[in-house]
Amino acid sequence: MSMKSERQKFHPLAMMVYFIRDLKAWIFLFVLLFVDLDGDSLYPIIAMSAIVIFISVKSGIKYLTHTYALTSDHIILYKGIFNKRETEITYERIQTVKQRQWFFFKPFDITEVLIETASSSPGEAEASLTAVNQNIMQTIERYRSKSADTPAKDTESPDNTFKLSLKDVVLFGLTDLTAILIVFTAFTFVLEWLPDRLFSNLVSLVGNIQGVLIVGVVFLGIVIVAGLSLLKSFLLFYDYRAQRDHDTLTISYGLFERKTQKIPLSKIQGIKVNKQILRNLFKRSSVELVIMGGQESEGESLTIKKVYLFPLISNEQVYTRLNQFIPDRKVVEPKVKKVSTDKVWYFWRWKLLTGVPLIAIAFYFNMLVGIAALLLFLTVLLLSWKKSQVQGYTVQDNRLLCLQQFEGFTTVQFFILQKNVQALSYSTSLGLIRKNIGHIDLTFKENEHPMSYGMRYISETVTKDIHHTFWNAS
Amino acid sequence: MDYPLLENKLPETLKKVWRKTSFTTLLIALLLGVIITGIFFYFDALQGTWLIVSLSYFALAIVIYLLNFLLIDYRYNFFRYEVTSKEIIFQQGFIFRSITYVPFSRIQHIETEQGPFLRREQLMELIIHTSATDHSIAGLSIEEAQMIRQNVMRKVEETDEYEE
Numbered sequence: 309m310s311m312k313s314e315r316q317k318f319h320p321l322a323m324m325v326y327f328i329r330d331l332k333a334w335i336f337l338f339v340l341l342f343v344d345l346d347g348d349s350l351y352p353i354i355a356m357s358a359i360v361i362f363i364s365v366k367s368g369i370k371y372l373t374h375t376y377a378l379t380s381d382h383i384i385l386y387k388g389i390f391n392k393r394e395t396e397i398t399y400e401r402i403q404t405v406k407q408r409q410w411f412f413f414k415p416f417d418i419t420e421v422l423i424e425t426a427s428s429s430p431g432e433a434e435a436s437l438t439a440v441n442q443n444i445m446q447t448i449e450r451y452r453s454k455s456a457d458t459p460a461k462d463t464e465s466p467d468n469t470f471k472l473s474l475k476d477v478v479l480f481g482l483t484d485l486t487a488i489l490i491v492f493t494a495f496t497f498v499l500e501w502l503p504d505r506l507f508s509n510l511v512s513l514v515g516n517i518q519g520v521l522i523v524g525v526v527f528l529g530i531v532i533v534a535g536l537s538l539l540k541s542f543l544l545f546y547d548y549r550a551q552r553d554h555d556t557l558t559i560s561y562g563l564f565e566r567k568t569q570k571i572p573l574s575k576i577q578g579i580k581v582n583k584q585i586l587r588n589l590f591k592r593s594s595v596e597l598v599i600m601g602g603q604e605s606e607g608e609s610l611t612i613k614k615v616y617l618f619p620l621i622s623n624e625q626v627y628t629r630l631n632q633f634i635p636d637r638k639v640v641e642p643k644v645k646k647v648s649t650d651k652v653w654y655f656w657r658w659k660l661l662t663g664v665p666l667i668a669i670a671f672y673f674n675m676l677v678g679i680a681a682l683l684l685f686l687t688v689l690l691l692s693w694k695k696s697q698v699q700g701y702t703v704q705d706n707r708l709l710c711l712q713q714f715e716g717f718t719t720v721q722f723f724i725l726q727k728n729v730q731a732l733s734y735s736t737s738l739g740l741i742r743k744n745i746g747h748i749d750l751t752f753k754e755n756e757h758p759m760s761y762g763m764r765y766i767s768e769t770v771t772k773d774i775h776h777t778f779w780n781a782s
Numbered sequence: 783m784d785y786p787l788l789e790n791k792l793p794e795t796l797k798k799v800w801r802k803t804s805f806t807t808l809l810i811a812l813l814l815g816v817i818i819t820g821i822f823f824y825f826d827a828l829q830g831t832w833l834i835v836s837l838s839y840f841a842l843a844i845v846i847y848l849l850n851f852l853l854i855d856y857r858y859n860f861f862r863y864e865v866t867s868k869e870i871i872f873q874q875g876f877i878f879r880s881i882t883y884v885p886f887s888r889i890q891h892i893e894t895e896q897g898p899f900l901r902r903e904q905l906m907e908l909i910i911h912t913s914a915t916d917h918s919i920a921g922l923s924i925e926e927a928q929m930i931r932q933n934v935m936r937k938v939e940e941t942d943e944y945e946e
Contacts, residue, residue, distance in 0.1 A: 455840050542903070600913070727887075729888075730884070730888045730912040730913060730914040730915055731881050731882050731883065731884045731912060731914070731915045731917065732882070732883045733881060733882035733883070734880065734881045734882075735875075735878065735880035735881075736878075736879050736880075736881065737877060737878045738876070738877045738878075738879075741785055741879070747843060751912075751914050751915045752914060753914040757914075758914035758915050760913070779883065
C-alpha cells in the first residue's frame with residue numbers, strides 16, 4: 309500500500325516542545341552567561357540570542373522533517389534531512405502507550421504520545437508522537453486491540469475505577485520515607501555543624517535566643533521538607549486514576565503535566581504489594597507494577613520512576629481490588645510460609661565478621677564514635693533479623709508465585725507468573741551445601757533491565773517445593 | 783551433601799583451554815604490573831608504601847592464578863548442562879555453585895563464539911539469550927554445539943505456538 313499519502317506533520321506546537329527541550333540542554337550555558345553579565349559587555353547577550361535563534365531554527369527544521377504515518381498494522385516515524393531514518397513499529401510489538409500533556413497543549417486538545425516496545429536499546433521511548441490530536445490515542449488503541457491475538461473478553465465490573473482520595477495524597481507525601489531520610493540527614497548535619505559550645509548552651513538555656521533560633525531552624529527545616537514532599541505528591545498524584553477497560557489498564561495522573569499510560573494486562577511482568585512501616589500504621593499498602601519496555605529516561609523532574617497501580621490503598625481492600633484490576637493473575641491474599649525464621653545466624657554472620665572489629669576500632673579511638681557505630685550496627689542487625697523473620701513464599705493456583713521480603717523498612721510481596729520468569733536459578737556455596745541451604749533467584753525483565761528477585765538461605769525442601777508446585781506445575 | 787549433578791559433562795579438552803586462559807591472564811597481569819612498577823622505578827618512587835603495594839600486587843596475582851589453576855580439575859566436574867523436553871539447564875561453579883533453568887519458550891536467540899584457544903581444541907562456546915539474561919556453556923565440540931543449537935531452535939519454534 310502507498311504510505312506516502314498518509315505521511316503527516318505533527319501539530320505546530322511540537323516546535324514549542326522541541327524548543328523547550330533543547331533549551332533545557334543549554335541551560336547550564338545560560339546560567340554561566342548570566343553570572344558573567346556584570347559588565348557592559350554585549351557578548352553574553354549576543355551569545356544568548358545566538359543560542360536562542362539556533363534552537364528556534366533547529367526546532368523549525370525538526371518540525372518540518374519529523375513526520376509520521378499511521379496505518380492499520382503499524383506506525384512509521386520519519387526523520388532526518390540528508391540521512392533519512394524510518395522507524396516502523398507494528399502494533400503487536402507495542403508494550404505500553406503513554407500520553408503526556410503539557411499544560412499549553414490542553415486548550416488545543418493536543419497531546420504527546422510515547423510508544424514503548426520491548427527492544428533492549430536503552431534510552432528514550434522508541435517512538436514519540438510529539439504533538440498530535442488527542443483522538444489519535446483511540447485510533448492506536450483500536451488498531452492495537454485488533455492485532456492482539458486474544459479476543460477482548462467482557463470482564464468489566466462496576467468497580468473498575470480507582471481514584472486516589474485527597475487525604476491519601478497528603479498521607480503519601482507525609483509518609484514518604486525518602487523525605488523523612490532527608491530531614492534526618494539535614495538534622496544530623498545541623499547538629500554536626502554547630503559548635504559544641506552552642507550545643508551545651510542549648511541544653512541549659514531554653515530562654516536563650518540562639519537556642520530558640522536553632523530549634524526554630526530545625527523545625528523550619530522539617531516543615532519545609534514535609535511541605536516539598538507534599539507538593540511533589542500533589543503535582544504527581546493530583547487526580548490519580550486507574551481504570552481497567554477489558555484487557556487494558558489506563559493510569560492517569562499529574563497536575564500541570566497530565567500523564568496517561570495504557571498497559572495491556574498481558575504486558576505486566578509482576579506485581580509488588582508494598583507495606584511500608586509508616587504506611588502500615590495507617591493500614592495502607594501501595595501496589596506497584598513491573599512492566600517490560602523502554603522507560604523514557606528524558607530526565608523529567610516530576611516523573612514517577614515506578615509504575616503505581618494504587619499509590620495508597622487500604623489493607624483490607626488491596627487484594628480484592630488487585631483482582632478486579634488484574635483478573636488474569638487471580639491474586640488472593642497470600643498465606644505466606646515463613647522460610648528463614650530459624651536462620652538469623654546466616655543473615656548475621658558476615659555482618660558480625662566485619663562489624664565487630666570495626667566497632668572495636670571505633671571505641672579504641674573515640675567513645676562517642678564507638679557508641680554511634682554500635683547503635684548503627686545494632687540497627688543493621690535488627691533490620692536483618694526482621695528480614696529473616698519476614699522472608700517467605702507461597703504458590704497460588706500452581707502458577708503464581710508470591711515471594712515476601714523485607715526491603716528498606718518495607719514488607720514487599722512480589723507476585724510473578726511462571727511464564728514471566730526468564731530464568732530460574734538455585735545457588736549455594738561449599739559451606740552451605742552441608743547444611744542443605746541455598747538461595748533462589750528468579751530473573752525477569754523490568755523496563756529494559758534484567759531484574760531478579762529471590763530468597764536467601766532457604767532449605768532445600770523449600771526450593772524443591774517451589775520447583776514442583778510452581779516451576780514444573782504448568 | 784548429595785549435590786545433584788546434571789547429565790552432560792563438557793569435553794575434557796576444555797581443561798586445556800582453561801589452563802591456557804588462566805596462564806595468559808597471569809602473564810597479562812604480570813606484564814601490567816612490571817610496566818607500572820617500571821614507571822615508578824624510573825621516577826625513583828619505588829619506596830615505602832609503593833613497594834609494598836607493588837609486591838602485594840604480584841603476590842596476589844600469583845596466588846589467584848595458582849588457586850584458579852589448581853581448582854580447574856574440581857571446577858570442571860561442576861560445569862555441566864542438560865537439555866530436557868521443555869528447558870535447558872546450566873550448572874556451574876565449585877565453591878559457589880549454581881543451577882539455572884531456562885525454558886525454551888523464553889529463548890530469544892542463540893549465539894556461538896570461538897576464541898583462539900577454543901579454536902585450537904575445536905571447541906565452541908554456546909550463549910543463549912533470553913529477553914533479560916544471557917547463559918553460556920563454556921565449551922562444546924563444534925558438532926555438539928551445532929546439534930544443540932538446532933535442537934533448541936526447533937523446540938523454541940514448537941513452544942512458540944503456545945506463547946502469546
